[in-house]
Amino acid sequence: MSDVLDSYQLLLKGAWVTVQLTLYGSALALVLALVFGLVGTSRLRAVRALNRVYVEFFRGTATLVLMYWFFYSLPLIGLRFTPMFAAVLALGLNVGAYGAEVVRGSVNAVPRAQYEATVALNFTPLQRMRRVLLPQAVALMLPPFGNLLIELMKGSAVVSLITISDLMFRAKQIQASTGETLWTYVAILVIYFVIAQVLQLAVRLAERRVDRMLGRAPSREASLSTIAAGAPGAEVR
């Protein structure tokens, strides 16, 4: 066990790479989710089709396959990505597809009466979305987004297959050099768990903000969803 702890610098390095992958990947996923999710709420069938194509394609492809594709196949046609870029692209595209469904569903779930009020006040279509529908939809998006964020973080554990030295890679490295199979994997289990808790906390804070915007006490449903996601925010009020 002490051998494993001696390698803590390697573990921290790996954890930092995992955190970076998560942050960049989720930033990309968020942008894609918003763009393709909103596209999916359009009244025009042709525009909505864009959403379907993106969602169905990237939801149906394994992140690892995408990564291989970006890293090993694209160079064959002259497109060369760094491993990090390929990994972020694959993670972002995949999770973005799930996120787009969350965005689309949330916007569509805002009561129709809210839309009608914006028409009665003569808002333009853009103002309707920007000022009323989207802010209210965000409240519905946050809990599932929290889950997707953690999914993305956990899903990044395969990136060593395209030569990235993430937390999982460092663990294998330490395990091989020390022979401490048990304690090595206990250590990264704990680190992955801690990262997930921090992410969950960030989402909780965002949920609080949205609750304040909507003028309501933090809702019970929100705390239930965090229990389901395995977070500590399960305090009973």
Place this chain on the structure above:
Amino acid sequence: MPPTDTTPDAPSPKKEAAAAVLPRGGAPGIRFEKVVKRFGSNVVLRELDFSVAPGERVTLIGPSGSGKTTILRLLMTLEKLDDGLIWVGDDTLWHMEKGGKRVPANQRHLHEMRKRIGMVFQQFNLFPNMNVLRNLTEGPVRVLGLSRDEAVERARGLLDMVGLADKIDAHPSQLSGGQQQRVAIARALAMEPRVLLLDEVTSALDPELVVGVQDLLRDIARESDLTMLCVTHEMGFAKDISDRVLMFDQGQIVEEGPPDRIFGEPSEQRTRDFLQAVLAS
């Protein structure tokens, strides 16, 4: 959970306030010309004709499903008409002139036409992501292009008028139904519409909150020259505010006249049956 009022709903608004903030002049008339509206195979309005004079207050009554809400929603451009014309002032709402021909309205035409019309909904429909002030200023700032200061000043005047000046920073969820509806009325008026549509605006309210909203609307009716189209089951209220009552059934006008006559001595059997049913409920 909606907050419950412990204090009685605020008293009738100040009339001077109403006179000061309500816009005047230029209220258009409304005319329906052979208007047809269908939902699937259900023909809700069949070649409906009626008109409302500039500044006139008209109340629509009639049994459930007779198409009253549909008429208001067509005017607010929330439903599309299937045939016929709707005139607001000198312009058609759902059609525009193009190359000497009458073609379906585009978004820009609808945007222009909607400037003249405001609507208050049964369920208030305030924006829960904004406080009361923002609910009142968002439209004037973003749509009418007022400066924030101008919009805030207008909002203060209107909140004063509806008796909720102290709720300016409150959140819709912190208001009673009656208070929310009064904010919703102020929000509609903040856009300076010349036609005001009211669809059963007190029917979602607890009985003790109804009077406050009705008093407010009475004052608005008295102090403004808006063209008003109102759907209500409250006969006393309808008598007070309307110049004329239209009785609808099955998408057609059964009978019309001044409120005293329609409520006092209706000539049609269907009107009598309807009024009896309303009084019994």
